Amino acid sequence: MNQACENSRIVGCSFSVHPMSDQFVTYIMDSLKEVDTSKVWLHTDDVTTTVRGRMEHVFDVTKAILLHIAKTGVHVAFQGTFSIGCPGDTSGDVYMDESSERLNETKVTGLRLLIAAKFSLYPMGGGDYMDTIYAQIEAMKSKGVEVSPAHYSTRLDGDTHDIFTGLEDVFRETEESGSSHTVMTVTVSANSPSHKETE
């Protein structure tokens, strides 16, 4: 698949981050101050935040927001729905003209943090969608993260960068395999007291 085609459709992510702290607003605002969102369309309301743009920037921004909160050590949950090819949503198409350079990678690349994540892939509109899902779960096993089955999802344990790279790869490969409308849900838990007990 060539670059022009790879970048031909806008990606969106509707997500929320939940620092489990009385100071949740401060954690979120401090993180947003550190994240460069200039290459994505961004809209926040009281339930979720939506970012839209080129695939690499949507993953770059969501990972950076999570990492800048998680680096503080607070227990934080992230829940995001990544979408491509959804009929009817066109906001932010102008952001497809941005260059591919990721604006936040340099700043977060030194932040190494083990997280637990669960993801589910939903290739819509096709009858052989389960084959696509199983193929992408297999592919995830080569991304340097621990992959295990979970209920209605696949569990990933590993470094935040490896997990987000794996998720972006899986999402891109599902799109490139011909799925006209792909949805991927991701739930992340960082700095959980449960993790600390088992480490």
Added chain:
Amino acid sequence: MNQACENSRIVGCSFSVHPMSDQFVTYIMDSLKEVDTSKVWLHTDDVTTTVRGRMEHVFDVTKAILLHIAKTGVHVAFQGTFSIGCPGDTSGDVYMDESSERLNETKVTGLRLLIAAKFSLYPMGGGDYMDTIYAQIEAMKSKGVEVSPAHYSTRLDGDTHDIFTGLEDVFRETEESGSSHTVMTVTVSANSPSHKETE
């Protein structure tokens, strides 16, 4: 659709609740003490909790857990993925023999709380899935809640009971319309400081 058929397939929900407080563990544990989960299969790990059983009990339990936390006034987010017909998951099938009486309804029915929710419906494996989605969004408008478009989802504002009843109806009707595998994601925000500002 007769009762026997309506209840022929197990429903699951993988969810997490996030009280935005230093005392998040206490809020969750206190809620679980008040919720009767004896009619569902339940498994919790460090990322999500999964419940499986008859459709009415899965919605009964998830609503009750949310309400028992939200009644304290703490800002809490709920994120759940409801699933029916997922190939390969069979845990908890024995719970399909439970009676239909909801165990938590009496205790929570007096808890009236306005929440904001977003839901997305994913009928898998069929080409006309968008028609099903649009029909169910239309149907939601008759459920006594405010319905508005959002990015990759539909926004609902109203009382917790009305919203959960609407979601259960939509999920059941999608299943009964012939979708072999249906997924519905739900994100809820209760007691948000943003809500209080606008009230």
